Amino acid sequence: MEKSFEENMADLEKIVEKLENGDVNLDDAIEEFKKAMDLIKDCDSKLKNAEDTIAEIVGENKEIIEFNSE
Secondary structure (H helix, E strand, C coil), X not given: CCCCHHHHHHHHHHHHHHHHHCXXXXXXXXXXXXXXXXXXXXXXXXXHHHHHHHHXXXXXXXXXXXXXXX
16 A cells, blocks of 8 residues: 555654664665655655645636646
C-alpha cells in the first residue's frame, strides 16, 4: 500500500531529525539521505497530481487559475 503525503512527510521529518542529531555513521547517513530523496520525489509527484486535479476542477467550472510551479 502506498503511503500518503502526510506519512511521507512524517518519515522525512524523522530522517532530518536523525541526521541533524549527528548520531549516524557515514554509511547510514548516506542510506538515510537516499531514503529522504525518494520520499521527496514521491511528495513532489503527489503535489503535482493534486495541482493538476485542482486545475482540472477549476477548468471545468470555467474559472481561470494559474499555478506557478517553481
